[in-house]
Amino acid sequence: MVNSMPVKPEILKVTQTASSRLFAVEELQLRFSNGVERTYERLATRGNGAVMIIAVDAEDNVILIREYAGGIDDYTLTLPKGLIDPGETPEIAADRELKEEAGFGARRLDFLKEMTSAPNYMGHRIKAIIARDLYPCKLEGDEPEPMEVTRWPMSRIDELVALPDFTEGRAIAALYMTRSFLEKEV
Structure with missing residues (x-):
């Protein structure tokens, strides 16, 4: 309480x-x-915030990307994410970022939760958006190199979280919340 x-x-x-x-x-x-x-x-917080996309395909796989993370100076397996551009809603930004980073659009987007990282020191907020009813669609983004796209079964999230290169706390939290969200829909 x-x-x-x-x-x-x-x-x-x-x-x-x-x-x-x-x-x-x-x-x-x-x-x-x-x-x-x-x-x-x-x-300090700048801009319009950011989105993290938990894209789930028709076979109940989550779409992951592998990208270089400057903060840890290594490649990491994570969820697609990016900034919300001026004039965009979180849902429009999520669909655009998913197209840019993973090559998929989504016909269904559901807001999951707004999250912070180290709120004692940073004002950054990210909105987790579940993307479903996916279709192939690639947009050019601002990434310096192509992203490796991987599908992972939602039923094996515990194994994914145990991988040494899947470390981002927000992505881990978003996956478990998504699993609960989707189980409630059944």
């Missing part, structure tokens, strides 16, 4: 301390309801 919500701290000052093409680092001067003041740092 969740207790009553605490009073959010008052933001006294926000200072951008660094920025790059993709990121802005902010320093937050905060005063908590008990009078304690602290300085926090965060990667």
Whole structure:
């Protein structure tokens, strides 16, 4: 059971301390309801957010991609994902990213959940979207190299999660939530 919500701290000052093409680092001067003041740092939110697509084909396989991940300097097996462009809904962005990264469009898109990563330090949010009724459709994206596309049976998610190159926490959570979502539909 969740207790009553605490009073959010008052933001006294926000200072951008660094920025790059993709990121802005902010320093937050905060005063908590008990009078304690602290300085926090965060990667600030920019843009319109992002989507992660859990695409499930007619044979109950999830569509995965293998891509280079700069943060870990390695290739990783994961779900298609990308930024929501200005003017796009999360569903339109999910369909576009799926076409760009995996070569499929979706006739059915269901919002699953909005997730964060390290919310104590980052404001980034990603919307998990389930894509079904897939059809072949490839769009040119901004990826520097072609993505390896793999199908994995939804019935074997536990084995997928155990693989050493399937490590992204948001993708793991999204798969288990998708499995529950789809089981409720049956």
